[in-house]
Amino acid sequence: MTAPRKPILAGNWKMNHGPSQAARFFADFLNLAEPGDDRTIAFFPPAISFAAAREALQGRPDVRLGVQNVYWEESGAFTGELSVGMAKDAGAELVLVGHSERRHVFGETSEETARKVRAVLDAGLVPVLCVGETIDERRAERAEAVVAEQLAPVLEIVRADEVGELVIAYEPVWAIGTGVTATPDDARTMHAAVRERLRAAYGAEAADAVPILYGGSVKPDNAAELMSQPGVDGVLVGGASLDAAGFARIVKAAG
Ligand code: PGA
Secondary structure: OOOOOOEEEEEEOOOOOHHHHHOOOOHHHEEEEEEEEEEEEEOOEEEHHHHOOOOOOOOOOOOEEEOOOEEEOOOOOOOOOOOOOHHHHOOOOOEEEEOHHHOOOOOOOOHHHHHHHHHHOOOOOOOEEOOOOHHHHHHOOOHHHHHHHHHHHHHHHHHHHOOHOOOEEEEEEOOOOOOOOOOEEEEEHHHHHHHHHHHHOOOHHHHOOOOEEEOOOOEEEEOHHHHHOOOOOOOEOHHHHOOOHHHHHHHHHHO
């Protein structure tokens, strides 16, 4: 029996919205999105805008914050990096791990991604693990195999008693920032394949607690249809999360 999973509407701002823009965004967004406990809203601002976002969200515990990346070491000589402990201290509840831009622009491997997931879980935060194939891999009919390869090192290090803390986001690389969305069928099929992997690793009960989000050119106009697919538990939104009115419409699309 599948436990009901609350929809998650997450906005990944990437390298957009500095501190003053973040404050302006939330001034608008909080007026448009009523507090509600039937869904989870989360934003991943750039680390430098985190404090401004947190300040703007005082009194709105229904809106969570996360960081876009972390390093697995706790502290030390790692210029430019951010530890999970620091993210937690700043008020982060979630961490994006293995986003396609980390993998493809910055060369992060699935093994490194797994180490980050481990560090995030050890700190008691929620890893949002991103997986997804490129267009060449899809054309070569390797989409499910590639996603399975990306999942494998993570499933090896996450125990059954903690997998309920994990969130997975399926984000086909060819759909990110391109305006091309996966069809509802593609999304449903891949979400089912990921769920099967989780069940094989952890058993149905533990596996079915894991929310699986879709990401890649989600817009106010296609969010409802994507989220109506069985097994699509919410969305991870890039470009369309930068606009307060647009993202508020996506939140409403969750029902
Ligand atoms: P997009 O990005 O919505 O701009 O396609 C999604 C993501 O990268 O998380």
